[in-house]
Amino acid sequence: MKKYAEMNKQELEEEVVKLKAQYKKFQEMNLNLNMARGKPCREQLDLSMGLMDALNSEADLSCEDGTDCRNYGVLTGIDEAKELIGAMMENKPENIIIYGNSSLNVMYDTVSRAYTHGIMGNTPWCKLDKVKFLCPVPGYDRHFAITEYFGIEMINVDMTPTGPDMDRVEELVSSDESIKGIWCVPKYSNPQGYSYSDETVRRFARLKPAAKDFRIFWDNAYGIHHLYDNNQDYLIEILEECKKAGNPDMVYKFASTSKITFPGSGIAALATSLNNLDDIKAQLTNQTIGHDKVNQLRHVRFFGNIDGMVAHMRKHADIIRPKFEAVLEILDRDLTPCGIGDWTKPNGGYFISFDAPDGCAKAIVDRAKKAGVTMTNAGATYPYKKDPHDSNIRIAPTYPSLADLRTAMDIFTVCVRLTAAKKMLEEME
Numbered sequence: 182m183k184k185y186a187e188m189n190k191q192e193l194e195e196e197v198v199k200l201k202a203q204y205k206k207f208q209e210m211n212l213n214l215n216m217a218r219g220k221p222c223r224e225q226l227d228l229s230m231g232l233m234d235a236l237n238s239e240a241d242l243s244c245e246d247g248t249d250c251r252n253y254g255v256l257t258g259i260d261e262a263k264e265l266i267g268a269m270m271e272n273k274p275e276n277i278i279i280y281g282n283s284s285l286n287v288m289y290d291t292v293s294r295a296y297t298h299g300i301m302g303n304t305p306w307c308k309l310d311k312v313k314f315l316c317p318v319p320g321y322d323r324h325f326a327i328t329e330y331f332g333i334e335m336i337n338v339d340m341t342p343t344g345p346d347m348d349r350v351e352e353l354v355s356s357d358e359s360i361k362g363i364w365c366v367p368k369y370s371n372p373q374g375y376s377y378s379d380e381t382v383r384r385f386a387r388l389k390p391a392a393k394d395f396r397i398f399w400d401n402a403y404g405i406h407h408l409y410d411n412n413q414d415y416l417i418e419i420l421e422e423c424k425k426a427g428n429p430d431m432v433y434k435f436a437s438t439s440k441i442t443f444p445g446s447g448i449a450a451l452a453t454s455l456n457n458l459d460d461i462k463a464q465l466t467n468q469t470i471g472h473d474k475v476n477q478l479r480h481v482r483f484f485g486n487i488d489g490m491v492a493h494m495r496k497h498a499d500i501i502r503p504k505f506e507a508v509l510e511i512l513d514r515d516l517t518p519c520g521i522g523d524w525t526k527p528n529g530g531y532f533i534s535f536d537a538p539d540g541c542a543k544a545i546v547d548r549a550k551k552a553g554v555t556m557t558n559a560g561a562t563y564p565y566k567k568d569p570h571d572s573n574i575r576i577a578p579t580y581p582s583l584a585d586l587r588t589a590m591d592i593f594t595v596c597v598r599l600t601a602a603k604k605m606l607e608e609m610e
């Protein structure tokens with residue numbers, strides 16, 4: 182097959198006729214398939230049903246230090262949960278606060294606290310004329326939603342396969358005091374599945390921010406979410422690196438067990454310097470008497486230790502790896518021969534990022550929807566939902582069954598080819 186760029190008008194017209202017929206057939210199937218959100222599938226959730234047996238009415242709900250988990254108290258989480266989540270996050274237990282059921286909630290609280298009360302004695306952001314955040318793009322829509330909600334101006338910074346464009350990050354952070362933070366998904370990023378290189382992490386740790394209260398929001402949501410036993414991405418640990426570089430307080434690191442056990446019923450955590458922890462605890466004590474210790478204990482008893490968690494993640498990988506591979510196989514089969522689109526091939530995480538020819542993403546997603554396939558909205562991966570190239574589409578392969586996913590991808594690639602061919606024809610005319 183010829184690449185679209187090499188086709189003349191007549192060949193492209195023939196291609197459009199053929200694709201329209203294929204598209205019509207799909208429409209007639211009245212499908213309802215969803216590749217929109219990064220949710221685990223049922224089989225993945227079934228892996229954690231043992232959580233329900235880890236505690237029962239006969240269980241001793243005391244911690245190793247004697248704390249009765251059924252009662253109030255323990256603001257920052259039980260020791261054994263700090264130990265387990267610390268191992269997962271590669272941080273010491275003393276640097277960790279265990280929170281409730283969602284890390285996004287912790288991120289929201291962290292921005293909110295800085296906004297109303299300021300970070301470590303600095304002016305609250307609400308009293309400043311302008312507060313800005315750097316947003317590596319494409320990125321995670323819910324990060325952008327938090328900063329948009331607080332009226333924080335978001336500045337796009339391009340992502341590369343080794344992390345954000347660090348020349349730009351360094352230039353902006355060191356020259357503009359109103360830049361107070363950056364959203365990062367350093368490992369198996371949402372949506373590309375990229376992991377930051379050693380050089381990127383080292384450069385982050387060595388930033389020289391103009392703002393004293395600049396913080397890196399290091400969302401390590403996919404820290405142990407590998408797809409393969411062999412090809413696994415590893416990162417330099419950011420808290421340790423910031424300490425070495427003389428910037429010990431510059432980072433807040435977030436994680437949760439959402440995509441390890443049950444999303445929305447897991448445990449979330451923050452790791453940061455002791456100075457930041459003191460600052461946060463002074464607020465937290467007014468917010469809660471303590472989070473859900475029973476759930477913390479349940480997670481500890483279920484996994485035992487980090488080895489248990491790693492073994493558990495292997496079972497997740499066995500379920501979702503074939504789904505990622507099916508998406509990549511179909512993209513390659515249908516789009517490589519016509520030279521349309523670019524996509525990532527992650528070693529972990531929850532997403533594949535697809536870049537359509539400029540100006541096509543919205544039309545592709547609309548077309549897919551009309552054939553019964555729901556994708557993440559075009560534009561969602563950018564602040565203010567504005568993709569300047571109208572190109573990026575996030576593919577979330579985990580939730581549908583393998584058979585549904587293959588059908589959805591067959592439809593998706595027809596939509597991509599049809600949209601691209603029609604656009605090229607329009608441009609010729």
Ligand SMILES: Cc1ncc(COP(=O)(O)O)c(C=O)c1O
Binds near residue numbers: 219284437438445
């Ligand atoms: C990068 C990233 N951070 C956070 C979350 C949500 O985490 P939680 O369930 O802990 O709030 C997601 C979920 O998709 C995510 O992709």
